[in-house]
Amino acid sequence: xxxxxxxxxxxxxxxxxxxxxxxxxxxxxxxxxxxxxxxxxxxxxxxxxxxxxxxxxxxxxxxxxxxxxxxxxxxxxxxxxxxxxxxxxxxxxxxxxxxxxxxxxxxxxxxxxxxxxxxxxxxxxxxxxxxxxxxxxxxxxxxxxxxxxxxxxxxxxxxxxxxxxxxxxxxxxxxxxxxxxxxxxxxxxxxxxxxxxxxxxxxxxxxxxxxxxxxxxxxxxxxxxxxxxxxxxxxxxxxxxxxxxxxxxxxxxxxxxxxxxxxxxxxxxxxxxxxxxxxxxxxxxxxxxxxxxxxxxxxxxxxxxxxxxxxxxxxxxxxxxxxxxxxxxxxxxxxxxxxxxxxxxxxxxxxxxxxxxxxxxxxxxxxxxxxxxxxxxxxxxxxxxxxxx
Amino acid sequence: xxxxxxxxxxxxxxxxxxxxxxxxxxxxxxxxxxxxxxxxxxxxxxxxxxxxxxxxxxxxxxxxxxxxxxxxxxxxxxxxxxxxxxxxxxxxxxxxxxxxxxxxxxxxxxxxxxxxxxxxx
Ligand SMILES: [Zn+2]
Ligand SMILES: [Zn+2]
Numbered sequence: 001x002x003x004x005x006x007x008x009x010x011x012x013x014x015x016x017x018x019x020x021x022x023x024x025x026x027x028x029x030x031x032x033x034x035x036x037x038x039x040x041x042x043x044x045x046x047x048x049x050x051x052x053x054x055x056x057x058x059x060x061x062x063x064x065x066x067x068x069x070x071x072x073x074x075x076x077x078x079x080x081x082x083x084x085x086x087x088x089x090x091x092x093x094x095x096x097x098x099x100x101x102x103x104x105x106x107x108x109x110x111x112x113x114x115x116x117x118x119x120x121x122x123x124x125x126x127x128x129x130x131x132x133x134x135x136x137x138x139x140x141x142x143x144x145x146x147x148x149x150x151x152x153x154x155x156x157x158x159x160x161x162x163x164x165x166x167x168x169x170x171x172x173x174x175x176x177x178x179x180x181x182x183x184x185x186x187x188x189x190x191x192x193x194x195x196x197x198x199x200x201x202x203x204x205x206x207x208x209x210x211x212x213x214x215x216x217x218x219x220x221x222x223x224x225x226x227x228x229x230x231x232x233x234x235x236x237x238x239x240x241x242x243x244x245x246x247x248x249x250x251x252x253x254x255x256x257x258x259x260x261x262x263x264x265x266x267x268x269x270x271x272x273x274x275x276x277x278x279x280x281x282x283x284x285x286x287x288x289x290x291x292x293x294x295x296x297x298x299x300x301x302x303x304x305x306x307x308x309x310x311x312x313x314x315x316x317x318x319x320x321x322x323x324x325x326x327x328x329x330x331x332x333x334x335x336x337x338x339x340x341x342x343x344x345x346x347x348x349x350x351x352x353x354x355x356x357x358x359x360x361x362x363x364x365x366x367x368x369x370x371x372x373x374x375x376x377x378x379x380x381x382x383x384x385x386x387x388x389x
Numbered sequence: 390x391x392x393x394x395x396x397x398x399x400x401x402x403x404x405x406x407x408x409x410x411x412x413x414x415x416x417x418x419x420x421x422x423x424x425x426x427x428x429x430x431x432x433x434x435x436x437x438x439x440x441x442x443x444x445x446x447x448x449x450x451x452x453x454x455x456x457x458x459x460x461x462x463x464x465x466x467x468x469x470x471x472x473x474x475x476x477x478x479x480x481x482x483x484x485x486x487x488x489x490x491x492x493x494x495x496x497x498x499x500x501x502x503x504x505x506x507x508x509x510x
Contacts, residue, residue, distance in 0.1 A: 150452030
């Protein structure tokens with residue numbers, strides 16, 4: 001089996017973009033292709049992440065449409081949909097395709113618009129997001145996605161004593177990181193008091209515990225050795241990609257605080273990379289809600305089970321902490337254009353591993369981990385990247 | 390009581406409207422689920438016996454929804470109810486009243502928005 005590397009990265013600012021999806025995506029795709037030194041004729045395939053274009057913009061069969069817009073018509077194009085884990089799944093399949101030698105160079109992308117630029121306001125968008133929960137046994141209860149993570153986090157608070165203050169500290173940390181990221185949707189600091197004073201969305205989450213609705217696009221160029229040899233981009237090695245699922249609906253999950261798919265995906269990725277949690281220098285993870293970051297750092301083995309809240313409040317996951325988590329600002333501050341989120345995590349890690357992350361650079365980072373969760377943790381993909389040796 | 394044919398969404402819904410909560414017990418591993426599946430989520434076996442589940446249970450976790458999707462009016466609670474079966478069945482439901490984690494609640498009603506779901510209180 002061949003090795004895989006990321007040879008080029010690009011992304012738009014996350015925020016509000018009043019542009020059609022093909023135009024929005026082109027901005028990220030051309031940046032990634034230029035970074036890789038990849039002209040259109042060296043791209044062998046295009047794997048796209050877009051979760052909700054059919055519902056939000058009446059726009060489907062998007063992979064060949066976007067490919068056509070950026071000069072890639074003719075090559076195999078596939079669209080992936082796994083709720084928030086959408087473009088990580090596209091990334092995983094690109095890595096496997098170049099490892100197998102099916103393709104040498106694959107463009108992976110993600111694009112989504114979720115703000116009122118789509119013409120949809122909060123109730124409509126909340127309903128569309130909720131469509132990732134079970135159609136018969138969850139959606140008709142009025143469960144929302146903040147509610148899904150509210151259920152998981154409330155149980156964690158009951159079992160482990162996690163507090164609303166612990167959760168607020170995570171929002172404060174990710175907002176602070178976001179101020180150092182020019183692409184972040186929120187460029188302002190917040191405080192524990194401001195988080196606790198904001199209105200409840202779904203208990204225990206308040207407005208400032210939740211990621212925003214965002215528009216944005218991201219792209220990465222993945223290549224095997226043969227492909228990379230034709231390109232000029234500074235490569236970062238893909239050391240492991242794990243992918244696991246768990247039972248849906250969430251009432252059937254064995255343990256509501258485990259996010260078991262994240263544990264399973266992490267074990268696969270760690271095993272492929274031949275490392276453990278202690279070897280990771282920088283983490284981008286799926287903090288759609290502050291409580292999701294608590295569950296994720298425990299599932300990834302970065303802290304003991306039950307310690308996610310207190311460890312975060314102690315600053316262990318801060319930019320200057322023991323294990324920096326979400327230096328980009330995370331979904332919380334950077335933004336969460338669903339289908340673009342997974343590939344954007346890879347963009348952030350590549351910049352740290354190249355030493356190009358500017359003010360938020362994690363010093364001497366040589367191993368980075370991305371955790372991208374879909375739905376109620378029905379899907380998680382964990383990717384490990386390393387400085388090329 | 391047991392029934393021969395595989396539990397469907399339609400039969401589950403019909404029973405719920407009559408105040409009964411139907412579930413399935415796996416013939417291979419004894420896992421019990423509270424909403425219909427075509428095979429056991431734990432072991433994949435297709436031999437599932439339809440059973441009556443308790444209509445009383447313990448609140449396993451709950452959330453209050455203050456920003457709702459279209460079709461719902463915010464300010465309601467959704468909970469996961471542990472039905473205390475040997476096979477570990479839980480169900481997602483509307484929760485009325487003040488009950489919190491660990492409290493006992495009863496199936497008292499159904500909510501019908503698009504589909505029929507249980508209401509505990
Ligand atoms: Zn998400
Ligand atoms: Zn079974």
